[in-house]
Amino acid sequence: MTDREPQGQLLDGRYRVGPRIARGGMASVHEALDLRLHRTVAVKIMHPGLGDGTDFAARFVREARAAAKLSHPNVVAVYDQGEDDGTVFLAMELVTGHTLRDTIAKESPMSPARALALLEPVVSALAAAHRAGIVHRDVKPENVLIADDGRVKVADFGLAKAVGTDTQHTATGGVLIGTVSYLAPELVSEGTSDARADVYAVGVMLYELLTGSKPHEGETPIQVAYKHVHEDVPAPSLRASGVPSYVDALVARATARDRSQRPADASVLLHHLHRVSQALSSGVSDDEDLTQDLTPLLAAIPAPAAGSAPVEEHRVGDTSPEVWEPEELTGLADPDGDPSAEPGAGPSTAAAAAGPTRPARPASRPASRPASRPAPRPAGRRRWRGPVVLLLALLLASGVGLGAWWFGWARYETVPTVLGQSRASAVQELEEAGFEVDLADGVYSESVDKNHVVSSTPAPGERVLPGETVTLVLSLGVEKYPVPGLEGLTTDAARAALAEVQLELGRVKEKFSEKVESGLVIRHDPAEGKQLRPGSVVDVVVSKGRRPLNVGDWVGKDADRAEQTLERKGLVVDRSQEQYDNTVPEGFVIAQNPQGGTLFRGETVTLVVSLGPDLVTVPSVRAQGVESARQELEALGFVVETREASGYLGLGYVFSQDPSAGERIPRGSTITLTLI
Incomplete structure (x- = not known):
């Protein structure tokens, strides 16, 4: 599996390798399925031939184990490390999202x-690593992952050290670990690094975020590396508007070429970052004290051109300036070419083989004129005056030196680094170091656990008099607020209630309600009491009032069906009124109230139901006089018609009737009488 695509392979009998999701200079990253725990992970597979066989594998294992000890919310978790048929791999947490490089673009x-x-989360992760004794060595935007839910995580801890240990780096033949745009000067010129190299890389990334471009650019990596050693990172405000001077100072402090001027580690840088963030959030456009405090003591001066006189960097009041020469960029040729370079001095010169050059000693001065002999002095005076003056000078110098040493250094104590520690641990360490401890108001923090130290004043690493007070700012944890109860409030009132706890009104959905008045909140999501971060949204359901129910027209329709339909809608049906109707069949609706329209749930619809026709038994009126028969039939509700029989005699009696006697016919029907 050394030269072919690893997708589909099974590593260590456990990880089924899936599609490749990233590729870098040291390894390719694949999505993989952990068959043992049934979870998706990211597997980093080192490129074939990287390192030196078993020695490299041993170093890689050591560094992977060290990185696996890091437990921090902003560090990509390392689950496992292994080797399968010569393939060295690392199983890590899979972060679905994009990189900081994408965000910069x-x-x-x-x-x-x-x-x-x-x-801030990047520096917090580096601070945790530095406290654990781990230096990243390859901090760059490509190693900062941003998940889809906004979480920021730093990847590849310790891998640069695994590859770079005992590896000579030169301009041509060696391996230069870390992307050249983020390399600290000492990594280029000396081949050494500590936590301050990570601080430098963070400073370069901050410059890039603010300006959209890298501070040092060139046509070749050698030119870029040369600039890191000989040129200061420019102030971001020169390329981007709206950058306060104290932000410029923070970039300058983090990217100081003299690493002694940088923050000692990421914990100290995190403290400075919090101070600057607080100033920004307070709307401070200029803070002279903060700017002066952050500005490095050394003022950067551009390096001299090849062949010119050395240019010095001055600290205010410093009488022994440090000299920088182009030759200090060990193993890297002047990117613009140096015609004065010695023949045969190529870029493959080892890093440790070069050092600052000394100015040539001036030639002896020619004797252009005879020197006059001085007048002789008394021998006795010469014998004692010189030693006395020398002794006095030594005593004076010693006294001044001791005084300066005592008043300028020895009587001060260094403030311990307690950032990220619990309250009890930080107080104990500071008190044991001889300091008084005071607690300031707490602040919310996304990266520091609750009741752990966010910052201290004086800052870690500062030297102050013993017994002075160190003020600690403790974390209140992640800033969250409980969702208030919004039921029964109007939309505007709900929005105002949410704004009081720094939450926002989200989607407003309307729904009919039989219990809640129109325009008032029925319920909300998340529910009351749920803890949310500032700016989170709460969705609400608002009442549209009672739902109007369509009654419909049921006249002439089956009363049972009408009753079932109306009751299913939630209406009450009154069908107590019944009456005979010759035109409407029995069981059908004769009339209703209301006649159509809408009602609300629980209101009543009255139906008048037909009993069918009113049937009456036809009596026998044969042989009766016509008037007597008419009266009897009309009294029963019938309509009477008469006609004469054939051979009518004029007697006026009923000969026959139709319908005949005994039939049941509707009241109001017509009965025809035949007279004789």
């Missing part, structure tokens, strides 16, 4: 507040 240049918000 889309959003840069961005506001200082946005840039610091993106870097």
Whole structure:
């Protein structure tokens, strides 16, 4: 599996390798299925031939184990490490999303507040690593992952060290670990690094977020590396508007070429970052004290051109400036070419083989004129005056030196680094170091656990007098607020109630309600008491009032069906009124109230139901006089008609009737009498 695509392979009998999701200079990353735990992971497979066989594998295992010890919400978790048929791999947490490089491409240049918000979890992760003794060595936007839900995670801890240990780096033949745009000067010129190299890389990323471009660019990696050693990172405000001076100072402090001027580690940088973020959130456009505090003591001066006199960097009041020469960029040729370079001095020179060059000693001065002999002095005076003056000078120098040492250094104590520690642990460590401890108001933090130290004043690493007070700012945890009860409120009142706890009104859905008045909130999601972060939205369901129910027209229709339909809608049916009707069949609706329209649930619909025709038995009126027969039939509700029989005699008696006697016919029907 060394040269073919690993997709579909089974690593260590456990990880089924899926499609490739990323590829870098050291490894390719694939999605994989952990068959043992039935979860999806990311598997980083090192490129074939990287390192030196078993030695590399041993180093890789050591560094992977060290990285696996990191437990931090902003660090990509390392689950497992292994080797399968010569393939070295690492199983890690799968973060679905994009990288900080993608964000830079889309959003840069961005506001200082946005840039610091993106870097805060990165620096927090590096601080945890530095406290554990782990230096990343390859901090760059490609190693900062941003999940779809907004979580920020740093990947590839310890891998650069595994590849770079005992590896000579030169301009041509060696391996230069870390992307050249983010390499600290000491990594280029000396081949050494510590936590301050990570701090430098973060400073470069901050510059890139603010301006949208890298601080040092060139046609070749050698030119870029040369600039890291000999040129300061410019102030972001020169390329981007709206960058306060104290943000410029933060970038300058993090990217100082003299690593002693940078924050000692990411914990100290995190403290500075919190101070700057607080100033930005407070709307401070200029803070002279903060700017002066963050500005590095050394003012950067561009490096001299090849062949010119050395240019010095001055600290205010410093009488022993440090000299920088182009030759200090060990193993890297001047990108513009140096015609004065010695023949045969190529870029493959080892890093440890070069150092600062000394100015040539001036040639002896020619004796252009005879020197006059000085007048002789008394021998006795010469014998004692010189030693006395020398002794006095030594005593004076010693006194001044001791005084300066005592008043400028020895009587001060270094403030311990307690960032990220619990309250009890931090207080104990500071008190044991001889300091008083005071607690300031807590602040919310996305990265520092509740009741752990977010910042301290004076800052970690500062030297102050013993017994002075160190003020600690503790984390209140992630800023969250409970959802208030919104039931029964209007939409405007609900929006105002949410704004009081820094929440926002989300979707408003309307629904009929038989219990809640129109325009008032019926329910909301999330429910009351749920803890949410500031800016989260709460969706509400608002009442449209009672649902109107269509009654319909049921006249002439089956009363039973009408009753079932209306009751299913929630209406009450009154069909107590019944009456005979010769035109409407029995059981059908003769009339209703109301006649159509709408009602609300529980209201009544009255139906008048037909009993059918009113049937009456026809009596016998044969042989009766016509008037007597008419009266009897009309009294029963019939209509009487008469006609004369054939051979009518004029007697006026009923000869026959139709319908005949005994039949049941509807009241109002016509009976025909035949007279004789």
